[in-house]
Amino acid sequence: MTTPDDDRERTVTRRLRAAGCVFAEDEARLLLAEAGDGPGLEAMVADRVAGRPLEQVLGWAAFAGRRIVVEPGVFVPRRRTELVLRQASAVLSTTDEAAGVPGGVASRPLAVLELCCGAAAVATTLAAEHPGLDLWATDLDPVAVHCARSNLGERGTVVRGDLFDGLPASLRGRVRLIAANAPYVPTDAIASMPPEARLHESPLALDGGADGLDLHRRIAAEVGDWLAPGGTLVLETSERQAAETQEALVAAGHRARIVRDDEIDGTVVVAVAR
Numbered sequence: 001m002t003t004p005d006d007d008r009e010r011t012v013t014r015r016l017r018a019a020g021c022v023f024a025e026d027e028a029r030l031l032l033a034e035a036g037d038g039p040g041l042e043a044m045v046a047d048r049v050a051g052r053p054l055e056q057v058l059g060w061a062a063f064a065g066r067r068i069v070v071e072p073g074v075f076v077p078r079r080r081t082e083l084v085l086r087q088a089s090a091v092l093s094t095t096d097e098a099a100g101v102p103g104g105v106a107s108r109p110l111a112v113l114e115l116c117c118g119a120a121a122v123a124t125t126l127a128a129e130h131p132g133l134d135l136w137a138t139d140l141d142p143v144a145v146h147c148a149r150s151n152l153g154e155r156g157t158v159v160r161g162d163l164f165d166g167l168p169a170s171l172r173g174r175v176r177l178i179a180a181n182a183p184y185v186p187t188d189a190i191a192s193m194p195p196e197a198r199l200h201e202s203p204l205a206l207d208g209g210a211d212g213l214d215l216h217r218r219i220a221a222e223v224g225d226w227l228a229p230g231g232t233l234v235l236e237t238s239e240r241q242a243a244e245t246q247e248a249l250v251a252a253g254h255r256a257r258i259v260r261d262d263e264i265d266g267t268v269v270v271a272v273a274r
């Protein structure tokens with residue numbers, strides 16, 4: 001026997017499938033659960049059918065097992081960025097152990113920063129995994145800054161600025177970890193991205209300049225002023241661009257290695273300030 005709920009789910013699934021959603025059944029279930037008994041379902045389905053990313057329609061994205069608030073226009077945290085999180089978390093665990101501070105760092109003044117934070121998925125997850133951090137996040141886009149504040153709440157400070165520009169000078173030389181997924185798509189490649197990204201994420205979140213590496217070169221040049229001695233930068237890149245990202249950091253005087261996870265198509269460069 002079919003219930004009215006089954007009928008609703010089937011109808012939504014059919015509409016999503018017709019619009020080209022590959023995981024129409026899963027998406028229908030998520031939309032129905034999010035809408036509940038309220039009146040919002042039709043608007044949500046219409047938005048999704050019109051091509052808005054599922055996460056922006058739901059208002060959240062799953063990231064490393066947690067829900068991250070995603071507001072319209074904000075870059076949707078990708079699964080591959082969980083590699084940034086894992087590497088960053090490993091750095092914090094290692095330095096906590098070395099300092100003999102199991103599970104917490106409140107006694108030490110070194111800071112942790114998510115640069116180009118978007119919704120601040122990495123910072124928010126680090127805050128949950130490593131309580132007591134002096135946590136900062138920054139982004140140039142005011143919409144992203146608003147969204148990052150929704151996610152981090154009291155657990156961190158979010159500022160707006162071009163790369164490091166919005167941060168207080170008191171952080172110079174005392175950041176022990178910087179995690180960043182800055183834009184790295186070459187300008188010409190944006191036109192061939194899926195419409196969900198091209199039309200519903202800010203161009204500022206995607207465009208890395210002619211070869212995609214403008215921001216990486218700027219970060220490489222500036223990061224040394226902010227990292228504490230021995231501090232670490234974890235910077236997302238692509239498999240194809242990784243050697244050049246690494247080279248930019250080595251040229252700026254840092255030790256840098258590439259870490260790759262094929263399963264989630266994640267690539268990062270981990271650089272340590274000398």
Ligand SMILES: C[S@@+](CC[C@H](N)C(=O)[O-])C[C@H]1O[C@@H](n2cnc3c(N)ncnc32)[C@H](O)[C@@H]1O
Pocket residue numbers: 075076077078081115116117118119120121138139140141144161162163180181182183184202204205206
């Ligand atoms: C690829 S998105 C990544 C967002 C977030 N780190 C994540 O992984 O979900 C890049 C972010 O960098 C920000 N951004 C671009 N140029 C910037 C700049 N010059 N200074 C600071 N943030 C910038 C964008 O607004 C966007 O939120």
